Amino acid sequence: MADINSLDFKTFLANATNDIFDTMLSMKIEVFDVSSNAISEKDRIVGSVGFAGEVIGCMNIHVGYTFAKTIAGAMLGEEPTNIEEEGVLDVVGELSNMIGGDVKSRLCDAGLMCSLSIPTTTSGSDFTIETQGWFRHERLAIRSDQHVAIIEVYVKFNNSN
Amino acid sequence: MALKVLTVDDSKTIRMIVKKAFNPYDCELFEAENGVEGLALAGREKPDLIVLDITMPVMTGTEMLEKLKADPLLRNIPVIMLTAESGKDNVMQIVKMGVKDYMVKPFKGDQLIERVQKIYKLEEKTDAKEEIDTSNLYFTSDGGCKILTLPQKITRPVSSDIEGHMGNQVKEMVDGGQKKFILDLRKVTEINISLIKLVLHVVHTCQKSNVTVRSVGTTALRDGLKEFSETSDLIVDDSIDAAKSAF
Numbered sequence: 001m002a003d004i005n006s007l008d009f010k011t012f013l014a015n016a017t018n019d020i021f022d023t024m025l026s027m028k029i030e031v032f033d034v035s036s037n038a039i040s041e042k043d044r045i046v047g048s049v050g051f052a053g054e055v056i057g058c059m060n061i062h063v064g065y066t067f068a069k070t071i072a073g074a075m076l077g078e079e080p081t082n083i084e085e086e087g088v089l090d091v092v093g094e095l096s097n098m099i100g101g102d103v104k105s106r107l108c109d110a111g112l113m114c115s116l117s118i119p120t121t122t123s124g125s126d127f128t129i130e131t132q133g134w135f136r137h138e139r140l141a142i143r144s145d146q147h148v149a150i151i152e153v154y155v156k157f158n159n160s161n
Numbered sequence: 162m163a164l165k166v167l168t169v170d171d172s173k174t175i176r177m178i179v180k181k182a183f184n185p186y187d188c189e190l191f192e193a194e195n196g197v198e199g200l201a202l203a204g205r206e207k208p209d210l211i212v213l214d215i216t217m218p219v220m221t222g223t224e225m226l227e228k229l230k231a232d233p234l235l236r237n238i239p240v241i242m243l244t245a246e247s248g249k250d251n252v253m254q255i256v257k258m259g260v261k262d263y264m265v266k267p268f269k270g271d272q273l274i275e276r277v278q279k280i281y282k283l284e285e286k287t288d289a290k291e292e293i294d295t296s297n298l299y300f301t302s303d304g305g306c307k308i309l310t311l312p313q314k315i316t317r318p319v320s321s322d323i324e325g326h327m328g329n330q331v332k333e334m335v336d337g338g339q340k341k342f343i344l345d346l347r348k349v350t351e352i353n354i355s356l357i358k359l360v361l362h363v364v365h366t367c368q369k370s371n372v373t374v375r376s377v378g379t380t381a382l383r384d385g386l387k388e389f390s391e392t393s394d395l396i397v398d399d400s401i402d403a404a405k406s407a408f
Binding site for chain 2: 019020023024072075076077086087090091093094097098100101102104105106107108109113116117118
């Protein structure tokens with residue numbers, strides 16, 4: 001079984017996100033480090049998936065509503081203005097499923113067997129997400145045009161196993 | 162004949178992407194949000210192909226696949242699995258389950274079509290097919306009357322096709338000063354919900370444009386229509402001539 005410390009989560013996140021944006025959205029992104037999960041746009045959506053097994057953890061993507069609409073439009077091949085909120089939330093959920101699915105695969109390939117949850121989304125303008133007690137916590141940001149989204153992953157060993 | 166494709170995915174986004182990928186081809190798409198709905202639809206529609214997600218609520222794609230493979234009527238339907246997980250163990254498990262192929266997300270619609278074309282030859286929808294004007298199959302004009310002749314059996318596609326023409330046909334009539342519309346039901350041998358809905362649509366469309374509508378049909382049909390509250394008041398004449406003289 002691999003040591004969680006040896007896994008390069010930032011590269012996993014960056015590669016998976018680049019692949020998704022390139023393949024399904026035809027959008028180029030720039031990846032950079034960031035110190036908090038705060039984004040400038042007030043209205044935002046957080047897409048999350050969880051891992052459970054020999055390791056437990058979660059992956060969150062924080063994205064402003066405007067950027068989320070742009071992403072949804074690109075993924076569905078529609079004008080962003082034509083996409084309703086339900087569709088935007090579904091796209092962010094699917095985005096987190098794909099990024100989280102890739103991280104889960106890297107964990108399993110490293111011998112850290114776990115399952116992936118179905119994605120959930122949280123949206124609003126006045127909430128924070130804080131997590132504590134994780135063994136590894138990695139975060140990065142992506143930029144496309146003037147829009148920024150933040151992607152985080154939290155992992156720890158499951159001591160109940 | 163159109164290829165029947167069933168997409169089972171809890172994400173509307175993925176279902177839409179799959180639908181768009183098949184759009185240029187002669188395919189009939191069915192959608193389900195989870196394995197339970199997927200199994201029910203598969204049993205009912207007997208699709209030629211199933212595009213199946215793995216991680217879904219209620220019943221996962223893996224569970225649905227097990228049930229498909231256990232059903233003698235459904236086990237031979239080719240399945241392409243979609244998964245967000247590219248790990249070695251996951252891929253091995255999918256292959257062992259007996260799927261025809263699998264795709265790891267992210268994917269492009271074109272890539273999915275490439276996989277499907279290894280199983281089936283997809284027929285592209287031709288422009289001619291898309292642009293055929295079917296209105297002349299149903300609508301004729303005779304002595305200042307517009308006549309809509311319905312076929313023997315009204316299916317949903319037939320009723321959608323006719324409903325799609327109704328607006329233009331009635332507008333043409335009104336623009337040309339015609340105000341008499343005859344709904345010819347004499348060929349109809351089966352009364353079903355599509356027929357009832359279509360009759361109502363025709364009547365309402367005519368009423369909205371102040372076009373007088375009369376119908377023509379057999380005695381059996383007239384009696385049958387009287388049993389439905391929606392069409393119980395419909396006046397059904399015996400012949401086109403009788404309808405014309407009654408205007």
